Amino acid sequence: MTRAYTFEVGGERLLPSELPLLSAPKKPLWSCEGKEQKVGHFLKGKSIPEVFSSEATSLLKWKSTLHYKNDSLLASWTQNSSECRDWNGVKCSNGRVNSLDITNASVIDTLYDFPFSTLIFLEYVNLSINHFSGIIPLEIGKLTNLVRLDLSNNYISGTIPPQIDSLTKLGTFHISMNQLNGSIPKEIGYLRSLTRLALNTNLLEGSIPTSLGNLNNLTYLCLYGNRLSGSIPVEIGKLVNLIETYLGSNQLAGHIPPEIGNLINVRVFSASSNEISGPIPVEIAKMQTLELLDLSDNLLEGEIPEQLVSLSNLVWLDLSYNRLTGCIPQGRQFSTFGENSYAFQSNIGLHGYPVTRRCHNKGVEEGNDTSSLLDQEINSQFLIEWKAVLLGYGCGLCVGFSIGYFMISTGNPKWLSNFIEEYEHTITTQRRKKQQGQRDNRRRNNQQSQRDNNRRNNHTSKKYLKSGLSI
Numbered sequence: 001m002t003r004a005y006t007f008e009v010g011g012e013r014l015l016p017s018e019l020p021l022l023s024a025p026k027k028p029l030w031s032c033e034g035k036e037q038k039v040g041h042f043l044k045g046k047s048i049p050e051v052f053s054s055e056a057t058s059l060l061k062w063k064s065t066l067h068y069k070n071d072s073l074l075a076s077w078t079q080n081s082s083e084c085r086d087w088n089g090v091k092c093s094n095g096r097v098n099s100l101d102i103t104n105a106s107v108i109d110t111l112y113d114f115p116f117s118t119l120i121f122l123e124y125v126n127l128s129i130n131h132f133s134g135i136i137p138l139e140i141g142k143l144t145n146l147v148r149l150d151l152s153n154n155y156i157s158g159t160i161p162p163q164i165d166s167l168t169k170l171g172t173f174h175i176s177m178n179q180l181n182g183s184i185p186k187e188i189g190y191l192r193s194l195t196r197l198a199l200n201t202n203l204l205e206g207s208i209p210t211s212l213g214n215l216n217n218l219t220y221l222c223l224y225g226n227r228l229s230g231s232i233p234v235e236i237g238k239l240v241n242l243i244e245t246y247l248g249s250n251q252l253a254g255h256i257p258p259e260i261g262n263l264i265n266v267r268v269f270s271a272s273s274n275e276i277s278g279p280i281p282v283e284i285a286k287m288q289t290l291e292l293l294d295l296s297d298n299l300l301e302g303e304i305p306e307q308l309v310s311l312s313n314l315v316w317l318d319l320s321y322n323r324l325t326g327c328i329p330q331g332r333q334f335s336t337f338g339e340n341s342y343a344f345q346s347n348i349g350l351h352g353y354p355v356t357r358r359c360h361n362k363g364v365e366e367g368n369d370t371s372s373l374l375d376q377e378i379n380s381q382f383l384i385e386w387k388a389v390l391l392g393y394g395c396g397l398c399v400g401f402s403i404g405y406f407m408i409s410t411g412n413p414k415w416l417s418n419f420i421e422e423y424e425h426t427i428t429t430q431r432r433k434k435q436q437g438q439r440d441n442r443r444r445n446n447q448q449s450q451r452d453n454n455r456r457n458n459h460t461s462k463k464y465l466k467s468g469l470s471i
Helices: 036-042 048-065 138-142 162-166 186-190 210-214 234-238 258-262 282-286 306-310 332-336 369-410 414-461
Strands: 006-009 012-014 090-093 096-101 107-110 124-126 131-134 148-150 172-174 196-198 220-222 244-246 268-270 292-294 299-302 316-318 323-327 349-351
Touching: 048 096, 138 162, 162 186, 186 210, 210 234, 234 258, 258 282, 282 306, 306 332
Parallel strands: 096 124, 107 131, 124 148, 148 172, 172 196, 196 220, 220 244, 244 268, 268 292, 292 316, 299 323, 323 349
Antiparallel strands: 006 012, 090 096
16 A cells, blocks of 8 residues: 655645655654554545445444333443444444344334445444334345344245345355245245254245255255245255254155265254145155154154165154155164154054054064053953853854754744744844944044144144254
């Protein structure tokens, strides 16, 4: 940078052009002041302090439009202090405001007056846990240096503007727990630097855009708690760096794509409380890092793939409230889901431990106490009834000989024989119906009681223990 020099003459500093014609002094009367900012008022245009002042002025102007209950955070924003040194929530880099964090400051306002055009060097913006409302202005696309944007836990409505495709450096985009509607814009798929995307707990609808498959650096995807429909796109298999995926509590339908098996680094995969149908893909067995798998409360059908027992890191499994059938795989990791596990509850067609005592296809399995007691009760009742039947037959035998003698002696036994056969058939049929009805009633009562207990306790127990699994 060009150096500017001044000369000290009689206690005043003068530029070379202002110096009088003097003879050479015995010793120098000048001193080098150094860099440009020391004599910035002699330069044309704005000096660097004036640029800083424009950013501070913009922030102060924005502050004047805000309504807030707690002034402790923004009280330090004054004209008599430095935005880079003294302002809470403001940080600078190379003399530029690059970070703004006013999380949980009880701010009540919109984003309409935010100085997007002035704060173009912002890299980190955190406005979460406030009361911002209204829409996201289109001018957000001017913050092209953003690396992290967190607008979560506010009252922001409207749609996500497509102008976010300009935020190509964005690594974290959190806008969860708001009132956003409309669809997820396909432009999010252009943000190839994204590692964390959280759009959960909004009113978003439509399908999951296939462009999300372009986000090959994504490690965290949370779309939980919206109104998303359609099927899980096959492009999800391209997100090979995913570690946590939450798609639950939407209206997703269709089958789980087999491409899900490509998520070889995933630890958490949840798609509960949707309308997903079809079988559980065997490719899930390729997700060897999986620790939590929650596919509960869907319309899944068919058998549980035997290969899932090889998921040696699995600590939480929930396949409850589906339409699964067949035998529950046994051994290895599945042996850790004991009688108190809700993993397989409310799948009427499932058999085997820990749901029932017996598996129709594979013989006897160890079961829970309820099933065992039910079988014992039925068998006991069955034996008691047959004792009564045998006693009746013993008495009837004596009567039968007497009737036989009577028929032979009278020579006209046909009508009596037909009557006895018909009466015997009626008694046998009624007895069988009674026994079957008793068994059915006991099973229905037991199943209903089990459902009631499960529904009361299930939902408080089955959600993720997230603190131990999140990144």
